[in-house]
Amino acid sequence: MENIWKWEQGTLVSELIHGLELAGQLRLHLGASSSSVELVHKILSSYDKALLILNPRGPVEQESPPTINSSPRSGDLREDDRDTGNVSKKRKMMPRWRDHVRVSSENLLEGPHDDGHSWRKYGQKDILGAKYPRSYYRCTYRNTQNCCATKQVQRSDEDPTIFDVTYRGTHKCGNGNQPASTEKQERKSNKIRLNNNNYEPLQSQDFLLDFRAGLRANTEGIDSKETAPSFPSTSFGCLKNGNHSISPSGVLDYSNIFGSFSSLFMSPGTPELGYFSVSQMNNFGDVLNTQHSESDLTELVSANTSATNSPIMDLDFSLDHVELDPNFPFDNPEIFS
DNA sequence: CTAATTTGACCGGA
């Protein structure tokens, strides 16, 4: 069961990546657990683009991350996503990215479970040429909070232990890793917290402190072409209504993301199942930026405008160091400055 | 009871 729970973190990671993508240019490998929130935040906030691969098992070299090659999945992004079309512009404007989630054999039937957000299934379709049907989910709070995030889950034909999860739009609700706290919905939020008991340990336990990281960064494979000039603004909330308020725990809230993420490694579950990997390509049409405020991102942007090239060396050095010594205490952010 | 899921209908783009 813990294994499933691990996967639940997937979305968080995705969101992180999403944030990174908005913000930076970095290819980052996270081996083993890591969690100096400040540290990570610091590092991450200095890049313009990111591909993140997580491997809770330990240092990256323990096992070549299988899904690492999913990075070239630029093809994942459909062409129509960036077309400047007309009618369904809205949807097309939504950011979209993919995760690959591998589930253990025991959990095979259940599929990749929660990812920190609460989803509601609204459809299932048999897809032409696909062995398994595709499931459609939307954020539970679509109505109450106008959160239009959706995801599609499809089991891979080749490897049934792999689930292809395509996310669309970012969560505008505050019900992700950090449950919402809107007065109005206090009650509901509580309910969620109870259901997603994975939140509890996050705060009550101290494994946050036990965050050790293997990090390695490199800059190759960065497709600046895709990054384009565009800067997609904040949370691509529901484009339906003109309300573009920003999620309190937006995608760039690294502390939350990593806070939750750290818990991922808490599970003593079978190590061989403790693998998780995520890859994402960006696909932001230029249209995206037009109608949002850039408040949340501003900070980040300004933080990394200059970072595209220089900081990498430092990072590389330090992170490689860690790879050699997984127990290297990464609790001190100062080490990087 | 409310909320989530299932499942066929429906819709729009190609």
Place this chain on the structure above:
DNA sequence: TCCGGTCAAATTAG
């Protein structure tokens, strides 16, 4: 017309 995506009524779960 086909197909992927969504809607919504019926059903099931909690």
